[in-house]
Amino acid sequence: MFKFFTGIALSSAVLLSCGSAATADTASVTQKLTDEQLMDKVQRETLKFFWDFAEPNSLMGRERYHEDFYPKNDANVVTTGGSGFGLMTIIVGVERGFIPRKEAVKRLTHIADFLAKADRHHGAWPHWLDGETGKTVSFGKKDNGGDIVETAFLVEGIITVREYFKNGNAEEKALAKKMDDLWQGVEWNWYTKGGEKVLYWHWSPVNGWEMNHKLQGYDETLVTYILAASSPTYPIDAETFYQGWTRNGTYSTDREKYGLPLYVKHNGAEEYGGPLFWSQYSYLGLDPTGLSDRLVKNYFDLNRNHALIQYNYSLENPKNFKGYGSNYWGFTASYTRNPDGTVGYRAHNPKEDNGVITPTAALSSFPYTPKESMNVLRFLYEEKPHFIGSAGPYDATSVHFDDWFTPRYLAIDQGTIAPMIENYRTGLIWKLFMNAPEIKAGLKKLDFKSTKYEF
Template sequence: MNLKTLVVNINFVRVLFIVGLISFIGCSSPKLDDSQPPAEETKLSDDSLLTLVQKQTFQYFWEGAEDISGLARERIHIDGVYPQNDQDVITTGGSGFGIMTILVGIERGFITRSEGYNRLNRIVDYLAKADRFHGAWPHWLYGPTGKVKPFGERDNGGDLVETAFMAQALICVRQYFNEGNIEEQSLAKKADELWKGIDWNFYRNGEQNVLYWHWSPNYGWIMNFPIRGYDECLITYILAASSPTHGVPAAVYHEGWARNGAIKSSAEQYGYKVILAHNGHEGSVGPLFWSQYSYLALDPRGLKDQYADYWALNRNHALIDREYSIKNPKNFKGYGADTWGLTASYSVDGYSAHSPTNDLGVITPTAAISSIPYTPEYSMEVIRHLYYDFGDKLWGKYGFYDAFSETENWFPKRYLAIDQGTIPVMIENHRSGLLWNLFMSAPEIQSGLIKLGFTSMQHVLTANTEVAEAIQ
């Protein structure tokens, strides 16, 4: 071999070494937004992992949003198992969760404040033109037109509970932007007008002391569903009592929701007090979304009334669910201290509201993750287990997939807005209290809570005179 050939060969080896080194560095450095869990030796801190989960899930409501409205699609199927017929279907409640997620995205730097403002401004303009029924939006909207898409044959009008999930988000938007620049103040004003346009009093169905879930322009009150506690609907009564334009008297809460005190429970499970009778059942607890949906904005820390300590209620609910999964009376595969969480989600045979009394062997990641304010250490155990031990079987484009069953070896790559939406919000409430502080700072909410007999150790509740007079 001559000298020239030797030099060429040495240079070629050097090039191969440099290319290999670059490839190794690129592969071994974990990226925050990478959809693939990193290797064991590069595991993230709890704080970084929570940010990653928030950021990835945020994308469902940002990149995955419906094109015209900017609101949340009802569902997104990645696996293609079912035809994707819901590309244009907007879910009102899930979109409320998504609006709060956008506020999280601004605070965490996933998007700029300007980007968040632009999207939210588009959203409130769309909501103002969309179908409403005495101020209440339907469960579903058809994205391109803003017209109602029936949730069922007779469910083609106002859905007061879904509307409440939206209204709590609009109040948070107002509080977030009301001291901003001129454009932001205009956004806050539009959000305020939307929430104040909801006629809660109409949904008493003839001045009854209870709120009704549905009203249809074609079928009236035929759905006949009075909202009585306890379930996910507490926020509906808080908002109805707080409204300065269409408020309801306190008796609607005490007689309708609290059933004249029958809402209380003296039962215990696994040594934890149940506190409130879930859906009228004295000794059982419902799906975990009951301790999440109303508390995305309503701060349960130190929140009490004559019926419950709401922090203890929600914490005990999560602890009962976890303990049930550890005991695992039906011997489902995988259940345990790092794999718990029963709530409404996809199931092996369709959609189901999973709970200890309706256990189908399906774990729903959002259940334990969104319980993180109540059970931070236990929820982190679940997050780490699901992220590192299951990898891309459970983790994808928009964070953790909706549900899975190890017993059935069932790992569908599907997402639902209402399940994804609680994750970034409840993680943020655990980390900073962002949405809790925004909502609880609203003067009419403070007046409404006082009106219903609530106290809070976390927030000083002060009745605003004008608002208090308006809601009597």
């Protein structure tokens, strides 16, 4: 039975009990599930991270949740980008009847009110916020101000919520208005550092531009430029996109792997492409189907090939890790197994392969590789039920290391699973985001074309 504990932080004891029950139930039930039922199951379970286990004051997504322990000094740290994915996950939950629409509106309104009062730095939220106070929590020594990329991931969710509820009842329209006000308050053009033709990731009221990190392709940050160009209040121009993001048009490549074109130069990972979150974070809302610009002829092909290259790498398995194959593949940033057996963090990809498979990598690739992703989903639930916990598949697993797993979750990993599976099933989140009037105008300004949408 799927039970929600609205606004309540559960104890580790309760969570472990839920996890054990879920594992026992999984072994006996999932053998009988159809593909549709299995997708329902994982969408419903990953929703729990953002509904049952939300930070109790802000009701936003925690940065992480550990079933084995939860550090007291981390318990109220919420993530802005991961919460954006959580907003889209909640919409999926409403649409599929997992949670009552009225309760979702109440929850989302509370989140909007929290964000309106929380710290912002020229309209951008920081990477982390204190869920009790709304104050900035430093992500790093100099990363204690606005984070325009995490803000973009949050705004993907904000716009999706607005579009979903904007024609609803009075309470829903009020929620949509709150979300619209939040989106319009982001000063995207400030993050060009005085008008340079490129966006910068960070600005701090203490350290200014010292982080000095330009957003240049190709990686996960494309949607930041799309939103910045689409802003009705603080927009950037098309030249900033083509000079900054595409590196003056030099980020294209003719390189292939396993006979699959990469199309663009993945930053620091040109042979195989980067971790799979690069084909997911921007594309929860941005529909790559039939989407093109001056340099990329089909964004869907780019993302599909990225996933298939990793799939083929797992079939080749050049390092001979046990378990790799057609039903166990996918590399992305997540928790990892350190050489001494402890838990660490790693941006897994074929060039950074240490025998750890991250379930969200394949599961959030459903739109691109439905058959190959379903193989992984079924394998996890039917053959490795111990890899499943209280909020769906655990963050990191390894068949090679004696079925090692860490009973922990990260918002940015759990948060992509339900929306991307829904985009495969119905296109819901894509339709909401792509049909927003400002997004259409911004894509047209950047000379994007689509075979699905009119700009």
